[in-house]
Amino acid sequence: MVLQVIGFDGDDTLWHNERIFTLTQERVRAMLSRYVPPELVDQSLLATEIRNLAAFGYGIKGFTLSMIETAIEVSKGRIGGTEIREILNAGREMLAHPVELLPDVREVLEELSAGTRLLLITKGDLFDQESKIARSGLVNLFWRVEVVSEKDEASYARVLARHAIPPEHFLMIGNSLRSDILPVVAIGGRAVHVPYHTTWAHEHVEVDELHHNGFWRLERLRDLPALVDQVRGAAPSE
Amino acid sequence: MVLQVIGFDGDDTLWHNERIFTLTQERVRAMLSRYVPPELVDQSLLATEIRNLAAFGYGIKGFTLSMIETAIEVSKGRIGGTEIREILNAGREMLAHPVELLPDVREVLEELSAGTRLLLITKGDLFDQESKIARSGLVNLFWRVEVVSEKDEASYARVLARHAIPPEHFLMIGNSLRSDILPVVAIGGRAVHVPYHTTWAHEHVEVDELHHNGFWRLERLRDLPALVDQVRGAAPSE
Numbered sequence: 173m174v175l176q177v178i179g180f181d182g183d184d185t186l187w188h189n190e191r192i193f194t195l196t197q198e199r200v201r202a203m204l205s206r207y208v209p210p211e212l213v214d215q216s217l218l219a220t221e222i223r224n225l226a227a228f229g230y231g232i233k234g235f236t237l238s239m240i241e242t243a244i245e246v247s248k249g250r251i252g253g254t255e256i257r258e259i260l261n262a263g264r265e266m267l268a269h270p271v272e273l274l275p276d277v278r279e280v281l282e283e284l285s286a287g288t289r290l291l292l293i294t295k296g297d298l299f300d301q302e303s304k305i306a307r308s309g310l311v312n313l314f315w316r317v318e319v320v321s322e323k324d325e326a327s328y329a330r331v332l333a334r335h336a337i338p339p340e341h342f343l344m345i346g347n348s349l350r351s352d353i354l355p356v357v358a359i360g361g362r363a364v365h366v367p368y369h370t371t372w373a374h375e376h377v378e379v380d381e382l383h384h385n386g387f388w389r390l391e392r393l394r395d396l397p398a399l400v401d402q403v404r405g406a407a408p409s410e
Numbered sequence: 411m412v413l414q415v416i417g418f419d420g421d422d423t424l425w426h427n428e429r430i431f432t433l434t435q436e437r438v439r440a441m442l443s444r445y446v447p448p449e450l451v452d453q454s455l456l457a458t459e460i461r462n463l464a465a466f467g468y469g470i471k472g473f474t475l476s477m478i479e480t481a482i483e484v485s486k487g488r489i490g491g492t493e494i495r496e497i498l499n500a501g502r503e504m505l506a507h508p509v510e511l512l513p514d515v516r517e518v519l520e521e522l523s524a525g526t527r528l529l530l531i532t533k534g535d536l537f538d539q540e541s542k543i544a545r546s547g548l549v550n551l552f553w554r555v556e557v558v559s560e561k562d563e564a565s566y567a568r569v570l571a572r573h574a575i576p577p578e579h580f581l582m583i584g585n586s587l588r589s590d591i592l593p594v595v596a597i598g599g600r601a602v603h604v605p606y607h608t609t610w611a612h613e614h615v616e617v618d619e620l621h622h623n624g625f626w627r628l629e630r631l632r633d634l635p636a637l638v639d640q641v642r643g644a645a646p647s648e
Contacts, residue, residue, distance in 0.1 A: 231471075231537075233466060236475060240478065250490075251491040253482040257482050257487070297536065298536035298559045299466070302559050
């Protein structure tokens with residue numbers, strides 16, 4: 173494969189993201205425990221998030237609004253202003269949370285950026301993503317950065333066209349089968365799945381849908397440079 | 411002037427935006443009137459919004475969070491879940507609000523797009539802006555669309571570089587001196603200020619800062635095609 177550009181997802185591929193949501197959700201669950209059992213908080217929050225996705229998109233601000241809505245719902249309106257202020261504060265703390273890189277990220281990006289152009293493609297809130305990218309200290313290792321509102325076939329096709337990258341010369345690295353792997357493979361690109369230890373319920377995709385077609389899987393990002401060398405000389409495993 | 415690309419702002423240049431915020435703010439002010447005089451709500455909300463700008467950026471989700479925070483603050487925590495749900499609903503209604511074009515927008519864009527490439531540059535929440543652009547019915551009239559988190563000299567320079575547009579061949583149209591006119595003029599571009607009838611307090615800039623250098627002002631967008639013809643044959647008024 174002629175490899176022109178390597179794309180990287182950001183959240184939970186280069187830096188921790190989901191665990192910040194998980195920790196905040198634990199706080200809110202504990203706060204609401206006098207109104208409702210913890211598992212009902214989780215159920216109600218997930219239902220609210222999915223219902224709000226079409227209006228809010230992805231990101232911490234939408235998550236905070238969904239937490240407030242859930243708190244009002246499960247408490248049947250009994251929750252007070254002081255408790256809701258705690259949720260607001262939790263949301264603001266999430267936004268200010270330090271960007272914590274996953275293991276080996278800097279070394280792997282430095283090694284790969286020496287020989288190949290790297291493109292960061294992250295999904296979510298533009299303002300928050302730009303802030304995280306700046307705070308990650310990685311921005312100089314990337315040739316280009318794109319923040320998109322959704323990661324589907326159309327958005328990948330648009331990004332690749334805009335940067336004049338033929339899909340067959342593009343390799344995408346990410347933790348989400350649904351957002352980073354399947355749509356890239358579908359438009360003729362190649363992909364490497366590096367799973368994060370937990371994955372949001374909404375992101376689950378059955379492995380059967382993949383047909384092991386045109387993508388690889390790695391347990392650890394540190395094995396990526398070796399795989400990239402291999403990919404340059406080979407067709408993808410079927 | 412050799413005119414290669416005309417840039418357009420979206421909110422309050424092509425479609426109504428601020429009045430949706432104003433109407434929502436009126437609803438919340440009325441709702442909070444049993445806790446605090448209306449003018450104190452406005453003051454507190456503006457202070458909260460400015461304080462949150464560095465964390466939230468621009469957009470309806472951040473505005474909704476700031477409204478909730480203000481409601482808790484001015485009611486000294488006495489506000490209840492049911493009232494906060496009303497604020498959440500008001501925010502969601504803002505996001506779903508129909509996109510209402512300003513007068514003559516479609517006709518002017520159709521006329522200009524026949525002879526010049528048009529670039530939409532809007533600021534704010536990526537997801538909400540993309541939704542509005544899609545609903546505006548204008549997307550086919552634009553050569554390219556960019557959503558940015560801030561409109562300053564650096565962000566205009568980045569957008570122009572990315573599309574290989576020399577600033578001296580670029581003309582920006584917008585309602586905000588601070589966001590659409592000053593930074594473009596500062597990097598060597600030209601601009602046309604088309605004021606909206608109201609402007610958010612945070613957006614005010616003293617006209618003295620402008621020096622009437624390299625920009626024009628129009629009362630109505632419908633006069634833009636004639637001005638563009640003039641600009642193509644002239645240096646800007648000093």
